Amino acid sequence: MYRVGEGRVADSGFRVRFWGVRGSIAAPGPATARYGGNTPCIEVRCGPHLLIFDAGTGIRALGEKIRAEEPLDADLFLTHTHYDHISGLPFFGPAYKGCNRFTLWEGHLGAGKPLEDVLRQLMAAPLFPVPLNIIESNLRFRKFAAGDRLEPRPGVTIHTAPLHHPNEATAYRVEYGGKALCLAFDTEPRGAEPDPGVVAIAKGADLLVHDAMFTDAEYATHKGWGHSSWEEAVRVADAAGVGRLVLFHHDPGRADDALDVIGHAALARRKGTIVAAEGMVIGL
């Protein structure tokens, strides 16, 4: 895995790139320019395979970049369908081109609620000018139950787990080439101890990207909002024995300078911890 200071990226073909790191709502502007204001979107490369996690506003710029790789056959995994995780989808350019195919996965809605219906509502008049059926033939929908094990592409195994979040959300553990990446956001502790379900799916992962919306002091007055503190992210990473922790899903009101302060405190608490920023690339 790449470590700051080593000056190289391990050439395993397993890479993560952050296109949106902000939670709840996009927060552009001079105070957030360094870490970025787009909502969640993470590009994962497993050799030749392109996996996208969440379709927040960050997916628009990802779409521009991958135009060079058309025709595309990629997977898009949704942690859940809150606005900050899907609102970029109508602006994902490659979805509008007939030569491309995207498989959309979700495991939080339950048997009676097709993802198509949710996206149809998102793109319905008078909320959006282009209806879902314009792009629907380029999309395939795959429903699973959080807890299922998925094999979306040769050599890629994904474990899933339910998270403690309003309307449910899903954690993903991507395994490829003997390495493991775990994504666990939006998630709130279930009690005083780290969530055993999150610890289990993150166990021994090389990289854990975890919800870090609050500080412990802020969390005390935000219970039930469905998010964790950065200190909780450290506790989960320690309990799971992960290689490296990435703090993610930043509060939209958190300015870059305040994220710097959190970054320093987190680094002092756990070696190698970094604060997710748009454009950041990590090799496993």
Ligand SMILES: [Zn+2]
């Ligand atoms: Zn969110």
Ligand SMILES: [Zn+2]
């Ligand atoms: Zn959410």
